[in-house]
Amino acid sequence: xxxxxxxxxxxxxxxxxxxxxxxxxxxxxxxxxxxxxxxxxxxxxxxxxxxxxxxxxxxxxxxxxxxxxxxxxxxxxxxxxxxxxxxxxxxxxxxxxxxxxxxxxxxxxxxxxxxxxxxxxxxxxxxxxxxxxxxxxxxxxxxxxxxxxxxxxxxxxxxxxxxxxxxxxxxxxxxxxxxxxxxxxxxxxxxxxxxxxxxxxxxxxxxxxxxxxxxxxxxxxxxxxxxxxxxxxxxxxxxxxxxxxxx
Numbered sequence: 006x007x008x009x010x011x012x013x014x015x016x017x018x019x020x021x022x023x024x025x026x027x028x029x030x031x032x033x034x035x036x037x038x039x040x041x042x043x044x045x046x047x048x049x050x051x052x053x054x055x056x057x058x059x060x061x062x063x064x065x066x067x068x069x070x071x072x073x074x075x076x077x078x079x080x081x082x083x084x085x086x087x088x089x090x091x092x093x094x095x096x097x098x099x100x101x102x103x104x105x106x107x108x109x110x111x112x113x114x115x116x117x118x119x120x121x122x123x124x125x126x127x128x129x130x131x132x133x134x135x136x137x138x139x140x141x142x143x144x145x146x147x148x149x150x151x152x153x154x155x156x157x158x159x160x161x162x163x164x165x166x167x168x169x170x171x172x173x174x175x176x177x178x179x180x181x182x183x184x185x186x187x188x189x190x191x192x193x194x195x196x197x198x199x200x201x202x203x204x205x206x207x208x209x210x211x212x213x214x215x216x217x218x219x220x221x222x223x224x225x226x227x228x229x230x231x232x233x234x235x236x237x238x239x240x241x242x243x244x245x246x247x248x249x250x251x252x
Contacts, residue, residue: 007036008036008037009035009036010032014084014085015087016040016075016088016126017091018043019042019065019091022052023192024220025043025089025091025092026052027223028091029052030224031221031228032227037086037231039056040060040077041058042092059081065092065114066114071122071125072125075126078129085126088123088138089227091141093114094110094111100154100155111156112159112160116160119164123171126138127180131178136180138183140183140184141184143161143186144249146161146162152208164184168182169240172240176240181235183240183243185227185243187223188218188246188249190222195217212246218246
């Protein structure tokens with residue numbers, strides 16, 4: 006039985022673990038040929054082997070690394086149909102305490118990384134007759150979030166508008182660009198954070214559905230937006246947040 010992404014070639018950044026690994030697993034299950042891209046070689050190779058994907062070492066802040074990674078994808082698969090810019094970091098300090106070096110590091114990974122990926126993926130997709138770009142933003146790319154630092158919100162807001170700008174300019178090339186905006190996703194790291202009763206009450210209290218997002222919730226949205234079922238969705242900021250931004 007063919008899947009919703011059969012015949013598609015996808016590169017997913019930050020896919021060695023966590024949300025990126027879940028998206029990679031789902032894409033493989035839907036028939037895509039997947040490249041797991043990450044700076045963590047050991048974990049990335051293990052993830053790729055477990056799901057039948059190919060590992061690519063990639064520092065998303067490096068333009069030369071992007072060129073090398075995409076050259077490998079085209080050399081091995083002949084094309085690139087889907088780019089998922091999932092890699093991201095968060096230094097959890099408010100604006101008064103945030104070292105400028107940490108600000109620069111977050112901007113480099115969260116904004117420069119997707120910028121470079123899109124820059125070098127566009128010609129490949131155009132040559133193939135089209136493609137899909139998915140940018141992993143956040144509810145913090147839609148609203149000012151009381152529990153999240155200003156730097157992270159700044160990076161995700163930039164990614165939201167980068168998405169819309171690319172969608173407007175390159176839709177004519179049959180290249181769709183959309184962003185996904187999860188609320189707090191239930192990961193091992195988040196479970197540690199939620200041992201604090203105040204933080205737990207804050208995060209659960211802001212979601213009308215009364216639970217956190219799961220990695221599967223977000224991966225489901227990524228599969229849909231990457232598939233032909235979403236052929237007329239372009240420039241969309243899809244909130245996967247249980248209604249957190251509906252108010």
